[in-house]
Amino acid sequence: MGTLAKKLAVLVALTAVLVPLPRPPAAAGKLSLWRLKTYIPPADKILDANAQECAKKAGLELAIQTYTFDDMWTKFTAAIESKTLPDIAELDAVGPARLANLGRLADVSDVVAAATKELGAILPNADGAVKFGGKYNAVPHYAIPLVLFYRPDILTKVGAEPPDTWEDIQKVSEKVKKAGVQEYPNGFPWNRTGDGYDPAMSLLWSYGAAWVDKSGKFTGIPKAAGVEALRVVTRAYLADKTSAFDYLSWSGATNNEAFMAGKITFTPNGPSILYQEESTQHPLLKDTAIKVMPKGPAGRNLALTFVMNWAVPTDGKSQKEAKALIGCVMARENFVKYMQGSFRQMVPLFAKPLDDPYWNTPTGKIVVETVKQGHPVGWPGPTTPAAAEVVSGNVLTDMITRVIVDKVTPEAAIDEANKRMKEIYDRLPVK
Amino acid sequence: MNVLTDRRRERLLGYALIAPVAIFLGALVAYPFLSAIYLSLTEKTVGYPAHFVGLRNYEALLESGRFRIVAWNSAAFTVGSIAVKLVVGMAMALALHNVVRGNQFVRGILLLPWVIPTVVIALTWKWLMDLFRGLINVALIDVGAVTGGVHWLGDPTLAMASVITANVWRGFPFFGVSFLAAMQTVPQELYDAAAVDGAGSWEKFWRITLPSIKGVVAVVTLLSTIVTLNDFNIVYIMTRGGPGAATHIFATYSYELGIMSQRWGLSMAASMASLPLVALLIVAVVRYLHREEE
Amino acid sequence: MRGATLARWTVLALILAIVFVPMYWIVATSFKTGRQILLSESVYVPRPFTIDNYVYLFEESRFALWIRNSAVTALASTVLSLAIGTAGAYSLTRLSFPGRRTFGAIVLITYLVPPGLMFIPLYRTFIGLGYTNSLGTLILAYPTFLVPFVTWLLMGFFRSIPRELEEAALVDGATRLQAMVRVVLPLAAPGLLAAGLFCFTLSWNEFLYALIFIADDSLKTLPVGLSEFVVSDFAFWGQLMAAAALASLPVIVVYIYLHKYMVQGLTAGAVKG
Numbered sequence: 001m002g003t004l005a006k007k008l009a010v011l012v013a014l015t016a017v018l019v020p021l022p023r024p025p026a027a028a029g030k031l032s033l034w035r036l037k038t039y040i041p042p043a044d045k046i047l048d049a050n051a052q053e054c055a056k057k058a059g060l061e062l063a064i065q066t067y068t069f070d071d072m073w074t075k076f077t078a079a080i081e082s083k084t085l086p087d088i089a090e091l092d093a094v095g096p097a098r099l100a101n102l103g104r105l106a107d108v109s110d111v112v113a114a115a116t117k118e119l120g121a122i123l124p125n126a127d128g129a130v131k132f133g134g135k136y137n138a139v140p141h142y143a144i145p146l147v148l149f150y151r152p153d154i155l156t157k158v159g160a161e162p163p164d165t166w167e168d169i170q171k172v173s174e175k176v177k178k179a180g181v182q183e184y185p186n187g188f189p190w191n192r193t194g195d196g197y198d199p200a201m202s203l204l205w206s207y208g209a210a211w212v213d214k215s216g217k218f219t220g221i222p223k224a225a226g227v228e229a230l231r232v233v234t235r236a237y238l239a240d241k242t243s244a245f246d247y248l249s250w251s252g253a254t255n256n257e258a259f260m261a262g263k264i265t266f267t268p269n270g271p272s273i274l275y276q277e278e279s280t281q282h283p284l285l286k287d288t289a290i291k292v293m294p295k296g297p298a299g300r301n302l303a304l305t306f307v308m309n310w311a312v313p314t315d316g317k318s319q320k321e322a323k324a325l326i327g328c329v330m331a332r333e334n335f336v337k338y339m340q341g342s343f344r345q346m347v348p349l350f351a352k353p354l355d356d357p358y359w360n361t362p363t364g365k366i367v368v369e370t371v372k373q374g375h376p377v378g379w380p381g382p383t384t385p386a387a388a389e390v391v392s393g394n395v396l397t398d399m400i401t402r403v404i405v406d407k408v409t410p411e412a413a414i415d416e417a418n419k420r421m422k423e424i425y426d427r428l429p430v431k
Numbered sequence: 432m433n434v435l436t437d438r439r440r441e442r443l444l445g446y447a448l449i450a451p452v453a454i455f456l457g458a459l460v461a462y463p464f465l466s467a468i469y470l471s472l473t474e475k476t477v478g479y480p481a482h483f484v485g486l487r488n489y490e491a492l493l494e495s496g497r498f499r500i501v502a503w504n505s506a507a508f509t510v511g512s513i514a515v516k517l518v519v520g521m522a523m524a525l526a527l528h529n530v531v532r533g534n535q536f537v538r539g540i541l542l543l544p545w546v547i548p549t550v551v552i553a554l555t556w557k558w559l560m561d562l563f564r565g566l567i568n569v570a571l572i573d574v575g576a577v578t579g580g581v582h583w584l585g586d587p588t589l590a591m592a593s594v595i596t597a598n599v600w601r602g603f604p605f606f607g608v609s610f611l612a613a614m615q616t617v618p619q620e621l622y623d624a625a626a627v628d629g630a631g632s633w634e635k636f637w638r639i640t641l642p643s644i645k646g647v648v649a650v651v652t653l654l655s656t657i658v659t660l661n662d663f664n665i666v667y668i669m670t671r672g673g674p675g676a677a678t679h680i681f682a683t684y685s686y687e688l689g690i691m692s693q694r695w696g697l698s699m700a701a702s703m704a705s706l707p708l709v710a711l712l713i714v715a716v717v718r719y720l721h722r723e724e725e
Numbered sequence: 726m727r728g729a730t731l732a733r734w735t736v737l738a739l740i741l742a743i744v745f746v747p748m749y750w751i752v753a754t755s756f757k758t759g760r761q762i763l764l765s766e767s768v769y770v771p772r773p774f775t776i777d778n779y780v781y782l783f784e785e786s787r788f789a790l791w792i793r794n795s796a797v798t799a800l801a802s803t804v805l806s807l808a809i810g811t812a813g814a815y816s817l818t819r820l821s822f823p824g825r826r827t828f829g830a831i832v833l834i835t836y837l838v839p840p841g842l843m844f845i846p847l848y849r850t851f852i853g854l855g856y857t858n859s860l861g862t863l864i865l866a867y868p869t870f871l872v873p874f875v876t877w878l879l880m881g882f883f884r885s886i887p888r889e890l891e892e893a894a895l896v897d898g899a900t901r902l903q904a905m906v907r908v909v910l911p912l913a914a915p916g917l918l919a920a921g922l923f924c925f926t927l928s929w930n931e932f933l934y935a936l937i938f939i940a941d942d943s944l945k946t947l948p949v950g951l952s953e954f955v956v957s958d959f960a961f962w963g964q965l966m967a968a969a970a971l972a973s974l975p976v977i978v979v980y981i982y983l984h985k986y987m988v989q990g991l992t993a994g995a996v997k998g
Contacts, residue, residue: 039959041785065942069957071949074690078937080478082852098693102478183579192671194957246562246585248674253960254561260763263563272958280760393692398497398676405587405675416496427474444901445820449828452813452876459869460835463846470846519740526736537737539981541744546976548930550948551969554955555747558754558962564765566750600747607740608984632729654874661839664932668952685842695845702842709837 030061031318031325032086034075036308037066039272043342047329050338054328060321069194069252073392080104085313087322093307093377094388096130096138101385101428105137106312106319111327112136118332120352128376129383130309133431138309139326140349142339144270145304145370146198146293151265153287154181166203166232166294169266173242176265184244186236187264190400193252194306199268199293200396201303204229205379206296211390211421216381218425220418223411228297230403230410237404248401260284268293270306271367275343290366292373304374305391307349347371386421386428395420471699481696488700497676498684502704505660505680507591509708512598512659513652519599520606520651525636527607528614538608545604553668556597560584560669584670587677594678597665602658606651613647614640649719653712660705681705755779755967762962778967788968790943791950798860798935798946799928802867806924807917809868810875815905817876818883819891829880836873843869844933851938862938863946867928875920882916883909919987922979929976947972 033051038044048064055062065086067075072092079085085104089095099105116122122140130138148169150162158175161168173186190196204210204221207229211221236243247255255267260282267273277285293302310330312322328334332352339346339353344364348354349371359368378387390396399417402408408416471488475481492498523541527534544552559565560583568580583593621639630638641648663682666672672679672687679687681702689698754762756774761767782788816822817829847866851857856865886909894904910917932948939945945953951972954965980987 037953037956039956065940066953068953068955070952070955071936073693074937075940077477077690077693078848078857079940081849082857084858084940098478104478191673244562244582244585245587245674246580246582249584249590249670249678251557251671251955251960252957253955256958257561257763257960258563261563261765270958276763276959280763282760282763389692394687401673401675405677427476441820441901442822445816445822445825448812448816448820451809452832452872453828455809455868455872456832456835459847459850459865460838460843460873463843463850464838466849467842467846522736523740526733526740530733535985536981537741539984541740542980542984543748543973543977544744546926546980547748547969547973548932548948548951550930550932550951551751551965551973552747554951554960554965555751555969559747559750564762564768566746566768569765569768600743604744657837657839661842689845699842699845702839705839705842709839712837 029059029318029321030063031055031088031321032316033062033064033088033090033325034086035064035066035090036072036092037068038345040275040343040345043338043346046338046341050329050334051325054325054334057328058321058324060318060325062325079315083315085315087312087316087318088326089311089313090141091138091309091311093129093305093309094383094385094391096309096311097132097378097383098385098388099311099313100132100137104313104315106314106323107135107137108139108310108312108323108326109136111139111310111323111330114327115139115330115350118330118352119335119348119350120355121350123349123351123354123372125304125372125374125376126307126349128379128381129307132382138311139330141308141310141330142342142346143304143308143349143371143374144272144306144345145302145347145367145374146195146202146268146270146306147290147366147370148293149259149267149269149273149288149290151262151284151287152289154185154265157181162289162291163266164291164294166206166296169294170232170235170240170242173236173265174240177240177242182263182265184242184247184263185265186242187247187255187258187267188233188236188243189247189250189255189267190233190397190404191248191250192394192397193250194270195250195252195255195268196397197391197394198303198305200400201305201375201377201379201391202268202293202301203232203296204396205301205303205375206294206298207232208296208298210380211418212378212381212387212430214380216378216384216387216430218386218422218430220422221414223414225298226414227410230400230413233400234403234410245405248405259288271345271363274363275345278343290363292366292370300373301379302370302374303377303379304371305377307376381430384428384430386425386430389424389428390421393420393424395424467699468703470696471703473696475694475696477693477695484696488697489703491697492700492704497679498701498704500676501679501681501684501701504591504676504678505705506708508595508598508662508666508678508680509656509659511591511595512602513656515595515599516603516606516655517648517652519603520610523603523607524610524614525640527611538611542604542608544601547601549601549662549664550668552597552601553665556593556600556665557584557669560593585674587674590670590674590677594666594669597669598659598662601665602655606655609647609651610644613644617643653715656712657709660708751966751969751973754962755970757963759961759963778963779971781964782968782971786964786968787942787945787950788971791945791947792972794860794944795929795947798863798867799925801860801864802871802928803921803924805864806868806871806875807921810872810920811879811910811913811917813872813876814879814883815909818880819888819905819909820901832873832876836870836877844937847934848937857938858940858944860939860944863928863931863935866934866938867924867931871924871927875924878920878923879913879916882913886912915986918983922983922987926976 052062126140130136130140154176158179160172160175163169163172176182176185188199207225209221209225209229213219256273258264259267259273277288310326312319316322336353339348340358347367354368376383377391378384395417399413402413403410473481474484559567562580571577584590622635625635625639661682666678666680666683670678672683685698685702688694688701753771755778757771758775851862856862891904891908894908935946935949951968954961
């Protein structure tokens with residue numbers, strides 16, 4: 001027992017040594033910045049260096065913190081409630097709409113105007129996510145657009161052209177399956193990640209099944225168009241079985257991995273697969289190609305959900321300094337350096353850097369085109385808090401999996417989704 | 432006189448020593464818990480003020496088909512996990528019971544899953560069960576047991592079993608080690624007497640071992656039920672509640688409502704739904720302990 | 726008898742295999758290159774193997790910091806829970822005062838309040854106290870599920886210690902408090918150690934509170950830090966598994982050495998409890 005008591009004493013002593021002292025309060029002239037941690041560490045480093053350099057010039061101390069896509073809303077929810085949002089926040093596609101509606105974002109129209117001088121006009125389709133009531137509440141930073149990844153070698157083997165419509169993808173997938181090349185070639189996952197809800201919007205929109213009008217007011221998914229769109233999904237998962245049920249519980253990384261393992265012919269994804277294949281000298285790199293996401297009967301209406309935007313929350317005391325810092329990070333020289341270190345992943349939302357020869361490669365052209373065509377969450381209206389909840393509450397992908405997993409009829413699934421959305425729009429009315 | 436002051440002193444000391452527990456649990460458990468009940472009766476979106484709506488959140492949940500699925504999944508996840516942990520834990524304890532050599536070491540090894548951070552366990556199992564590259568499928572294909580991979584996390588019926596497997600892997604060692612320790616307190620004479628009566632091993636287990644350790648079994652089951660009912664990591668990381676809502680449970684559902692959809696009122700109401708089960712447990716345990724005390 | 730022995734070893738081998746395979750997978754993956762992982766090359770044994778993942782942990786990530794934060798949080802909340810719980814358990818078992826039974830029941834009931842239910846209201850409470858985003862927040866938050874357990878476990882333990890020993894000390898002129906510290910606590914040391922290990926493990930592994938209550942990068946704990954190796958589109962499996970292996974190592978060593986106390990303590994408490 002004596003030794004035991006000693007052990008306990010050591011434990012207690014150790015704790016006493018390790019317990020941290022209270023942290024000193026934030027000094028004046030100190031800024032906090034939260035940014036997304038991306039899958040490209042070198043690009044993150046350039047961004048941090050740029051920001052620190054800007055802060056140094058302004059005589060400020062800058063504390064940078066990161067979050068991942070998975071814990072972004074956990075972190076922001078906590079900060080919203082405790083009124084401890086950072087001085088500068090990099091927000092996702094729906095963040096500006098949510099926070100602006102709460103009156104928690106500063107007007108940054110002046111920063112946008114300055115950035116426009118440096119970088120050229122802002123893309124008109126980027127406005128919907130950041131401009132509310134005629135003024136800007138956030139500055140678009142970059143977009144990582146979803147494109148269609150496919151395997152040209154497999155297409156050649158089965159004698160198929162690269163698909164351009166949702167219908168084509170399914171037809172080619174069937175061919176690949178029939179030829180015995182892959183069992184489940186169609187890697188559209190419809191899961192609870194961006195690889196699920198982003199294509200879900202593109203699919204619905206390209207079948208003319210948006211749930212709002214141009215002002216962003218709720219109209220409901222039109223049943224006939226919605227049923228047509230859902231047929232694309234049921235064919236893949238239920239009728240032709242060219243997609244595996246496993247795909248429905250994929251995480252954001254699993255479709256990259258499945259593609260690189262050579263198990264699927266198609267998958268919707270940001271250009272990250274190219275980056276991964278290049279950085280590991282992957283043998284499939286030469287057999288990897290991308291294309292703009294497919295179109296449907298109502299046209300090619302791409303969703304652009306992976307957009308990051310700089311905002312200045314009003315919780316902070318140093319809004320002027322915060323704005324200046326964003327301006328500096330978005331200054332031409334800094335921004336271009338960052339962009340060019342992004343392995344063609346981070347696509348600008350301003351005209352001039354998009355014309356940079358950097359994007360003049362076969363794949364670069366495609367991601368730029370996608371960004372130029374992409375629509376914000378809640379299209380054809382602007383992004384609203386209600387539209388944000390439709391996406392983050394997984395209403396659209398739930399509708400899809402209700403049909404696939406729970407074998408509900410497409411009509412009933414659309415009714416359910418419309419009911420859920422109506423409740424959301426009643427609660428968060430669009431002004 | 433002396434006796435009286437002694438008694439008063441004892442009372443004072445009694446209150447003084449229980450005070451920290453009372454203050455602590457009052458401030459950080461009881462108060463938040465009561466405020467959770469209140470929140471569940473309000474419409475509260477993150478950043479906006481809460482306003483009282485009575486039982487509307489509960490009504491909304493009861494009407495929602497999704498919620499019924501979640502409740503059913505939670506029950507299946509909890510009962511399934513606990514049942515398998517009981518069986519495997521008991522098998523482990525029986526296998527180790529009365530083995531002298533290497534017992535300590537083996538027990539130490541077997542406790543390891545319980546020590547590894549749950550986040551790691553969930554990620555590891557997710558990857559073990561990967562359709563294409565997971566060790567399980569690769570090995571099954573290599574030995575020719577299956578031709579294509581098994582959809583461990585994708586098949587709606589298999590997915591629940593798969594997340595239960597990960598949960599069991601994490602939890603059974605605690606069962607086994609606790610049972611084993613309890614078995615070692617059972618007097619050998621009982622077994623010897625039973626042997627004289629001609630009882631077989633199976634009979635000994637039912638007649639002597641199990642009744643002697645039932646207290647430990649009850650307590651361990653209770654502890655684990657609470658932890659399992661609230662498990663968030665394993666499901667969130669492995670399937671996010673998918674495919675569809677096939678593995679969505681209370682914890683992941685209230686996270687989706689509370690954090691992703693920013694609806695704290697509804698989220699709280701959804702969490703409260705697990706309380707009837709917990710209340711039942713409380714009653715069972717309190718009654719059990721009372722009986723033991725008498 | 727031989728049949729029984731065979732069955733025993735078969736079960737044991739099977740269970741060991743079940744425990745071993747995922748752990749092997751963690752270790753094996755931690756020595757693979759990104760390419761080997763992506764391409765499913767040398768699945769079973771990494772050939773050639775690399776220690777790059779481990780190097781990365783210390784040179785590029787904040788792994789050491791996460792370990793420190795977790796250690797501080799887990800140790801401090803363990804000590805805090807032990808202190809509060811021991812006093813409470815002693816009071817509830819050894820001292821008689823009105824309302825004792827009610828207190829005992831309340832402690833048990835609070836233990837059953839699900840933590841999953843608590844993350845939002847508890848966070849609001851901390852916001853109200855103006856005390857968020859500090860390791861101290863977690864050090865105060867973890868005992869909400871640890872204190873009831875410790876109290877309850879030690880109550881069983883204290884009951885198993887004969888009152889006579891304590892009374893002898895009282896006769897010798899010690900005060901009640903002295904008797905508790907000098908006589909009862911040393912005898913309850915295995916129970917304290919068991920409770921401590923249990924507390925430490927639960928705190929060390931806790932994820933949800935740590936994710937929500939802590940915003941500061943430099944204050945992240947290990948489980949939250951580990952989840953950062955999955956960055957939206959890209960899971961850094963090699964580095965993640967290296968971190969997992971290293972993070973488990975210290976706790977594993979402690980357990981191989983100390984687990985018998987934990988088992989003793991748990992069962993002593995439970996049997997009597």
